[in-house]
Amino acid sequence: MANERYGMVVDTRTCVGCNACVIGCMTENDVPAGHTRDWVFSETTGMFPNLQMTVRSERCNHCEDAPCVSVCPTGASHIGPGETVQVNPKRCSGCKVCIAACPYDARYIDPNSGAVDKCTFCMHRIENGVPTTSCQDICPTGSIVFGDLNDPNSEISRLLASREHYTLSPDAGTRPKHFFLK
Amino acid sequence: MQEITNNRTNPLIDPTLHVWHYEVPAYLFLGGVVAGVMILTGLCALWRPNEQKSRGFSLIPWASPILLSVGMFFLWLDLEDPWNAWRFYMVLKPTSPMSWGSWILLAIYPASILLALTGTPREMREKWIARLPLRKQIEGLASWADNRIPLLAVLNVTFGALLGIYTGVLLGTMAARPLWNSAILGPLFLVSGLSTGAAFMLLYKLAESERQVLSRVDMGLIVVELLVIGIWMIELASGGAASREALALFFGGPYTAAFWTLVIALGLVTPFVGELIEIRHKVVPGRVLAVLVLVGGFALRWIVVYAGQHAGWVSDIALR
Numbered sequence: 001m002a003n004e005r006y007g008m009v010v011d012t013r014t015c016v017g018c019n020a021c022v023i024g025c026m027t028e029n030d031v032p033a034g035h036t037r038d039w040v041f042s043e044t045t046g047m048f049p050n051l052q053m054t055v056r057s058e059r060c061n062h063c064e065d066a067p068c069v070s071v072c073p074t075g076a077s078h079i080g081p082g083e084t085v086q087v088n089p090k091r092c093s094g095c096k097v098c099i100a101a102c103p104y105d106a107r108y109i110d111p112n113s114g115a116v117d118k119c120t121f122c123m124h125r126i127e128n129g130v131p132t133t134s135c136q137d138i139c140p141t142g143s144i145v146f147g148d149l150n151d152p153n154s155e156i157s158r159l160l161a162s163r164e165h166y167t168l169s170p171d172a173g174t175r176p177k178h179f180f181l182k
Numbered sequence: 183m184q185e186i187t188n189n190r191t192n193p194l195i196d197p198t199l200h201v202w203h204y205e206v207p208a209y210l211f212l213g214g215v216v217a218g219v220m221i222l223t224g225l226c227a228l229w230r231p232n233e234q235k236s237r238g239f240s241l242i243p244w245a246s247p248i249l250l251s252v253g254m255f256f257l258w259l260d261l262e263d264p265w266n267a268w269r270f271y272m273v274l275k276p277t278s279p280m281s282w283g284s285w286i287l288l289a290i291y292p293a294s295i296l297l298a299l300t301g302t303p304r305e306m307r308e309k310w311i312a313r314l315p316l317r318k319q320i321e322g323l324a325s326w327a328d329n330r331i332p333l334l335a336v337l338n339v340t341f342g343a344l345l346g347i348y349t350g351v352l353l354g355t356m357a358a359r360p361l362w363n364s365a366i367l368g369p370l371f372l373v374s375g376l377s378t379g380a381a382f383m384l385l386y387k388l389a390e391s392e393r394q395v396l397s398r399v400d401m402g403l404i405v406v407e408l409l410v411i412g413i414w415m416i417e418l419a420s421g422g423a424a425s426r427e428a429l430a431l432f433f434g435g436p437y438t439a440a441f442w443t444l445v446i447a448l449g450l451v452t453p454f455v456g457e458l459i460e461i462r463h464k465v466v467p468g469r470v471l472a473v474l475v476l477v478g479g480f481a482l483r484w485i486v487v488y489a490g491q492h493a494g495w496v497s498d499i500a501l502r
Contacts (some may be wrong), residue, residue: 039190094262103358114263
């Protein structure tokens, strides 16, 4: 994994908010009960009967300029393989400054270890040759696509090149690598 | 109409962020008092080295290492994995104010303890040292410090200022929390630390002249603090939607009553007016107003920490 730059897109047109990604992630990553690494956000606007609804599956944005990494006093939060944001639980003292620094509220404390945890882009799968994350695998509408942003032929790069997309709170200045297709 | 549902259920985050509880404001308050005591006693040792000081005044510097230890104990309680606290001292990360803060805390101990030793009345110091192990070495250290009071005073002022500022910068660097995301938070915590430090010193048994000087210093600091709070509010009011929404927490929002009564009225305006009356009527400043300043300083940290967690980016705005 030399030049990879991993990212994710979620197609908000096809996402139906079924929560399969949430359950898939919990099972794959043994997420403690009452905690979530990904979640479904839905927003309804307008006045009946003229309503518009946006549904999207959200998680850690694996920001290029990640505030959680820069504020971490022990180096537990770091930029890992494929420029993803990872946590080394052995180094984490649970000071929670990264949780406060994250504009996306993507991090939580693992009650068993006391260390901070969050979406890893299923790096344990990717590093072992499985090309997909568990949320992507389980998504019944194929709305979630994980891949290498540096490879112009990857599905994620082609989607971003051909479809209008946005990131969450771009004004926070974190340059997320998690995109949403309009 | 806008209706939002989000099935994320992370404790400490939902419905609003609440990762930090009483431990952090308690540390920030005690850290501020220590910063104030270090700066004020350091300046006194630097500018008035030969002035006769009361016994109470000469013992004040001992409060710095003691209060700091209490504050650090609170910080330690806040950690989710407290036995991993030593990890702070395995790295020095320039981008993390918490990292350089943890190193500043270590540097404060030798600087404040040595200055405290030099100020302690001789017969008292000899009695204390006589009871300790390694008597000769400590005596040697104390006489080494006696010859370097200006250096120690400068170190106390420097590390006191760094301590006072870093606690504000720590919160101020977080772009994710609009109420905190201001460079003025460092100076605000510093001046509040100085003011609470002066108030803390007034709790000691001091000479009349010392009380008068400290009370006047405190008055000046209260004015500066009110100005800095004003600048902070102007900054938030003239910022983007997230900043204005954060400021609204103090103007009609859930922290309005607490902020204006505890911090502004009780903690700043009342002591200022009281100190003014004391000066006018030539009354020796007592301890009641000092306690009010301390209550106000604690309330400021408490409210800033809690309200700051209440204000975010994703909550109501930036949803496109």
